[in-house]
Amino acid sequence: xxxxxxxxxxxxxxxxxxxxxxxxxxxxxxxxxxxxxxxxxxxxxxxxxxxxxxxxxxxxxxxxxxxxxxxxxxxxxxxxxxxxxxxxxxxxxxxxxxxxxxxxxxxxxxxxxxxxxxxxxxxxxxxxxxxxxxxxxxxxxxxxxxxxxxxxxxxxxxxxxxxxxxxxxxxxxxxxxxxxxxxxxxxxxxxxxxxxxxxxxxxxxxxxxxxxxxxxxxxxxxxxxxxxxxxxxxxxxxxxxxxxxxxxxxxxxxxxxxxxxxxxxxxxxxxxxxxxxxxxxxxxxxxxxxxxxxxxxxxxxxxxxxxxxxxxxxxxxxxxxxxxxxxxxxxxxxxxx
Amino acid sequence: xxxxxxxxxxxxxxxxxxxxxxxxxxxxxxxxxxxxxxxxxxxxxxxxxxxxxxxxxxxxxxxxxxxxxxxxxxxxxxxxxxxxxxxxxxxxxxxxxxxxxxxxxxxxxxxxxxxxxxxxxxxxxxxxxxxxxxxxxxxxxxxxxxxxxxxxxxxxxxxxxxxxxxxxxxxxxxxxxxxxxxxxxxxxxxxxxxxxxxxxxxxxxxxxxxxxxxxxxxxxxxxxxxxxxxxxxxxxxxxxxxxxxxxxxxxxxxxxxxxxxxxxxxxxxxxxxxxxxxxxxxxxxxxxxxxxxxxxxxxxxxxxxxxxxxxxxxxxxxxxxxxxxxxxxxxxxxxxx
Numbered sequence: 001x002x003x004x005x006x007x008x009x010x011x012x013x014x015x016x017x018x019x020x021x022x023x024x025x026x027x028x029x030x031x032x033x034x035x036x037x038x039x040x041x042x043x044x045x046x047x048x049x050x051x052x053x054x055x056x057x058x059x060x061x062x063x064x065x066x067x068x069x070x071x072x073x074x075x076x077x078x079x080x081x082x083x084x085x086x087x088x089x090x091x092x093x094x095x096x097x098x099x100x101x102x103x104x105x106x107x108x109x110x111x112x113x114x115x116x117x118x119x120x121x122x123x124x125x126x127x128x129x130x131x132x133x134x135x136x137x138x139x140x141x142x143x144x145x146x147x148x149x150x151x152x153x154x155x156x157x158x159x160x161x162x163x164x165x166x167x168x169x170x171x172x173x174x175x176x177x178x179x180x181x182x183x184x185x186x187x188x189x190x191x192x193x194x195x196x197x198x199x200x201x202x203x204x205x206x207x208x209x210x211x212x213x214x215x216x217x218x219x220x221x222x223x224x225x226x227x228x229x230x231x232x233x234x235x236x237x238x239x240x241x242x243x244x245x246x247x248x249x250x251x252x253x254x255x256x257x258x259x260x261x262x263x264x265x266x267x268x269x270x271x272x273x274x275x276x277x278x279x280x281x282x283x284x285x286x287x288x289x290x291x292x293x294x295x296x297x298x299x300x301x302x303x304x305x306x307x308x309x310x311x312x313x314x315x316x317x318x319x320x321x322x323x324x325x326x327x328x329x330x331x332x333x334x335x336x337x
Numbered sequence: 338x339x340x341x342x343x344x345x346x347x348x349x350x351x352x353x354x355x356x357x358x359x360x361x362x363x364x365x366x367x368x369x370x371x372x373x374x375x376x377x378x379x380x381x382x383x384x385x386x387x388x389x390x391x392x393x394x395x396x397x398x399x400x401x402x403x404x405x406x407x408x409x410x411x412x413x414x415x416x417x418x419x420x421x422x423x424x425x426x427x428x429x430x431x432x433x434x435x436x437x438x439x440x441x442x443x444x445x446x447x448x449x450x451x452x453x454x455x456x457x458x459x460x461x462x463x464x465x466x467x468x469x470x471x472x473x474x475x476x477x478x479x480x481x482x483x484x485x486x487x488x489x490x491x492x493x494x495x496x497x498x499x500x501x502x503x504x505x506x507x508x509x510x511x512x513x514x515x516x517x518x519x520x521x522x523x524x525x526x527x528x529x530x531x532x533x534x535x536x537x538x539x540x541x542x543x544x545x546x547x548x549x550x551x552x553x554x555x556x557x558x559x560x561x562x563x564x565x566x567x568x569x570x571x572x573x574x575x576x577x578x579x580x581x582x583x584x585x586x587x588x589x590x591x592x593x594x595x596x597x598x599x600x601x602x603x604x605x606x607x608x609x610x611x612x613x614x615x616x617x618x619x620x621x622x623x624x625x626x627x628x629x630x631x632x633x634x635x636x637x638x639x640x641x642x643x644x645x646x647x648x649x650x651x652x653x654x655x656x657x658x659x660x661x662x663x664x665x666x667x668x669x670x671x672x673x674x
Contacts, residue, residue, distance in 0.1 A: 018524075022386070022601050023621055024620050024621060026363070026621075049359070050354055112655060112656075123464075124464035127460075127461035127462075138655055186355070189354070190660075193655070193658070283360065284360055284620075285352065285360035317527070318450030318472075318529060
């Protein structure tokens, strides 16, 4: 998949307990403009990494650019859900089912596999119901519903739509290549069975600079990026869920930032008004760390916003006492807010 | 808490997806004999780390050595539970309640705070019941019940039993010092509100070599270590739970290994027949990594056992396909099995 990475990435995040540092998270970050000009670079930004769910908005581009979304009247909420790692809350599930019904498909057509909801409260609600999880509850079911709407519009069969040689995935790959400028080779398999093509953080960041501005993109893709950004800015709950980082951040930023979490510590952002894109990967894959890294980047790029609760989330005992904090590591002192 | 650690620990664990490495976990390991002779050392073994639940067996020593456990007839299951990070399954909860009842106390006397069960199935069972989590469900409630039994035997009040200056914690600290030879200064606060005193991996490993053999310990502590080891070997389900690493490993090893997980990537083991102790810390705190590191150590120390499923656990898609593996990093090639 990628060349062997023997370099050592800096400590981007520290986890404290009392007065000391208990754990450390290393990683890499690229902040790049539409031409690939480097605004900030830490760690290994030239090593391909599977971008996982951090490129769901790119995976949704053919759905919009092809006219498939408009043909069945997908609204802002549905487009946000097509870009989502949702929490599996009731309104997420209802809308995924509606998207499938719009093209005369159902839960059995989803190839993402069943899973318990990503959201803890939603998972407990499902447990309380006594019903088992289905593919609808899978955090990627909105993306998969988007794939299926696209498959219908392409006039191709829906079977095997997660295979890399299916017309849906060929279109997805072409969009990712067009936006990032990368020419990835072999994909690996994401948790939801869709292909994910390893791409360097540098290329991902440039891609999200373009996603945020449309610069350098064909007209149909440029229009599609704007449509998706507006949809998510209008309906940020549908791209994640109650209390989730992406939803909370974009509720604060509106259309000034488009941020998207991915598994194994990947995170991307588009900053339209700044003409910048962000891509980061925490070496060990920890979600708590990639969120703090993204918050530290956003704090520097949007200094008028108060992002302190996201930059330094507290660690509490089971009785609720603050016993530590997750915080940016010493390397960030070189990049003052 | 600890001196600033600027050294770089080796990659102990790799997480693959397809043919490539997606994530990496760094960390430190010490395998030491009863005199502190180093059998294996990787990374920073001289930096104090909060040992968290990996020293629960040491925290339980005063309960046994004082005679408190025998005074109320605690059996093997109860002693294992006093050393446990249990999953919160029904038989765990019943036994914690029984331990409390034996000294005329109840759930309201537990200072660990409420939490959802650590075990996923147990958490779903509780959600299905519609009842909220209580301190009984806290993975540390067995340890706390042990603290309370000790408090009763000491004739001291139970209020404030998690404060470092309470007689219970003074006794616990003395036992930890006696076994590890460390003289820790200020404790930090564990997730269950008990104090946890930072100790180097080297001292912890030597301590667990002594815990496994009794070598160099006062007679009362040596007897207590043997009693606790035998209890956990006889009842390994009570020290963790269904499908959990510690339970599964000790079901295989019996009394040949005593292994104990701790939060933030800490793990310890005593190897009585080898006269060795093990202590490790994954830099980023990941549970998936510290389990694989412990399995890699055990594979080398107990080569007659088949530990492959623990050394290289599969990563599966939501549809159940194997898409990657968690495995020991390249550094382990220097220490062949």
